[in-house]
Amino acid sequence: MNSVLITGANRSIGLETAKQLSKKGFFVYLGSRTIAKGEAVVANLKENGLENIKAIEIDVTNLDSILAAKNTIEKEQGKLDILINNAGILGTNPQQATNTSIKDIQNVFDTNFFGVINVTQAFIELLKKSDNPRITNITSGLGSLTLHSDPSWKYYDYKTASYGTSKAALNAYTIVLAHELRESFKVNVIDPGYTATDFNHHSGPGTVESAAAFIIKHTVTDENGPTGKFFSNDIEDEIGISPW
Structure with a gap:
């Protein structure tokens, strides 16, 4: 059974992605910053018939927490097949x-950018033990420099000095990572689209079900799947490739 780690998966899109992957037969580590919240979610999922799922404590801003999660997965699985940041x-x-303030910007970057790097670097050796390793970094259309430079884009006026810039940096890091790992990995950034979640006070038009399905579609790919791409659920075509 292939294994998946999803950080920040105790609610919203992360949780729905965990549920859908579990139903597809993956063993899912549901990452939660606090183990109590994660275990409460998993207990509910198991009551509804999802057995191949386990809560794991991982705070992406805390290296000790990341390494503890890595050690747990290594002992239980020996490898990791998919990492969804x-x-x-x-x-x-x-x-x-x-x-x-610089403090506010740094706080967002610590989670959205440096946290992804810390988790990826900690788990890279476990991923290399997989026959088909995948890394998906969850981004946002707000991280697209091309779209933000286009006055006709529907979200053009929604500029964010912390969030959008952190996602643009994440996109840039992913390009470098994908190139470095191009021989054996598939590494992409995926924008689940403007989705109704707690994150945006449920203002988005999309559903978590659609967002999760889109993430899985572009993560669980075969050996001919693309790498180093930016996919967006807000791009209205069959493939959904977004401009950087």
């Missing part, structure tokens, strides 16, 4: 470039 925070609002 889903944990993310929005930060304080508004996020104006002229007055958002």
Whole structure:
């Protein structure tokens, strides 16, 4: 049974992705910053028939927590097949470039950017033991420099000095990572689209079910699948490739 780690998976899109992958026969480690919240979610899932899922404590801003999670998965699985770096925070609002504090920006980057790097680097050796390793970094359309430079884009006026810039940095890191691992890995960034979640006070038009299905579609790919791409559920075509 292939194994998956999803960070920030105790609610919203991460949780729905965990549920759908579990139903597809994957063993899912449901990452949660606090183990109590994760175990409460998993207990509910098991009551509804999902057995191949386990809560694991992982705070992406805490290296000790990351390494403890890595050691647990290594002991139980010996490898990791899929890493989905889903944990993310929005930060304080508004996020104006002229007055958002460095502290606020750094706080968002610690989770959305540096946290992804820490988790990826910690788990890379376990992923290399997989026959078909996959890394998916969850991004946002707000991280697209091309779209943000286009006045006709529907979200053009929604600029964020912390969140959007952290996702743009994540996109750039993913390009470098995908190139470095191109011989054996599939590494992509995926934007689940503007989805109704707690993250945005349920203002988005998309559903978590659609968002999760889109993430899985572009993560669970065969040996001919693409790598180093930016997929977005908000792009209205069959493939959904977004401009960087």
